[in-house]
Amino acid sequence: MDNEIVSRQNEDTSINYLAAQRQLYNEAKNLDNLGILFSVFLPLCCAILQSIFHDNIYLNSVSYILSILSMIVSLLLNSYVSQKKEIAAQIQQYFDTYVYKMPWDNKLFGKKKDVTHDVAEKSQKLFKKSGEREKLINWYTSTVGTVELEKGIAMCQKENLNWDVALRKRFRLLSFIIIALLTILVFAIGVIRNESVPTLLCRIAFITPMLQWLFETVKQLNADIKNLIELDDLSNSDNSLNMDCLQEIQNKIYIHRKSCFPIPNLIYKIFKNNDEDVAHRTALMSR
Numbered sequence: 001m002d003n004e005i006v007s008r009q010n011e012d013t014s015i016n017y018l019a020a021q022r023q024l025y026n027e028a029k030n031l032d033n034l035g036i037l038f039s040v041f042l043p044l045c046c047a048i049l050q051s052i053f054h055d056n057i058y059l060n061s062v063s064y065i066l067s068i069l070s071m072i073v074s075l076l077l078n079s080y081v082s083q084k085k086e087i088a089a090q091i092q093q094y095f096d097t098y099v100y101k102m103p104w105d106n107k108l109f110g111k112k113k114d115v116t117h118d119v120a121e122k123s124q125k126l127f128k129k130s131g132e133r134e135k136l137i138n139w140y141t142s143t144v145g146t147v148e149l150e151k152g153i154a155m156c157q158k159e160n161l162n163w164d165v166a167l168r169k170r171f172r173l174l175s176f177i178i179i180a181l182l183t184i185l186v187f188a189i190g191v192i193r194n195e196s197v198p199t200l201l202c203r204i205a206f207i208t209p210m211l212q213w214l215f216e217t218v219k220q221l222n223a224d225i226k227n228l229i230e231l232d233d234l235s236n237s238d239n240s241l242n243m244d245c246l247q248e249i250q251n252k253i254y255i256h257r258k259s260c261f262p263i264p265n266l267i268y269k270i271f272k273n274n275d276e277d278v279a280h281r282t283a284l285m286s287r
Helices: 005-009 010-054 057-100 116-127 142-146 148-191 199-200 204-237 244-259 264-283
Strands: none
Touching: 005 057, 005 142, 005 148, 005 264, 010 057, 010 116, 010 148, 010 204, 057 148, 057 204, 057 244, 142 148, 148 199, 148 204, 148 244, 148 264, 199 204, 199 264
16 A cells, blocks of 8 residues: 555655755744854853953953843844744645645645745755755655555654654753753852852853753743643544544644744754654554
């Protein structure tokens, strides 16, 4: 049995969709990384400089101001990240519905938009990098092509869900650890320099942007994980192989993609092989 998912996902149209969404997500992640730089590492640098030049009142004042401004810049970057994610999610939705041969439901997915220009521009940009096209071939495991269409769609959706939730749990834990260590470091520097209590308390200005980033990140990750668990429950329901239910699941995946926290590519690459193997084995078990 061939439901054509495997062959359709490797057509030029599909590859261009994947390339465009990957480029947009990369751009969103780069902006988000810049936000991390402003929210986490710039305040840390300010704390270090303040300790080195503690007698320079001007530099001390600038370091405190920069630390607070970094938080504002990070919040402004979030709006640009959201725009990139939304377009990327739309394009990935077009890819999935095309590959799945899933009817487009205007009530669920919204009216289709013309993304031809975005796909052409962003895919061309990604393909300038050597080896990127090859990475997009066989997006879903070949196993999904050996069952009935509805079953194959459900298996593809499960691959997306299982991959994503594990990655977010790891990044959430890593975020806690990094911010905790940096918070300790910022105050430890002041203690080592034998700073007065008022001066130590002023170091909260350096910690605030870090905690703000951690709060917003963990809040979003918790929401992402909750949504993914609910999606997994829905995909395991008795009606999960009904096309109407599959469309509902697909819509929730689409909403998740638009709003979810963009995991840095470095974290993604570290766990890629392990998570990919788990996703593929899960697909095999659900046949």
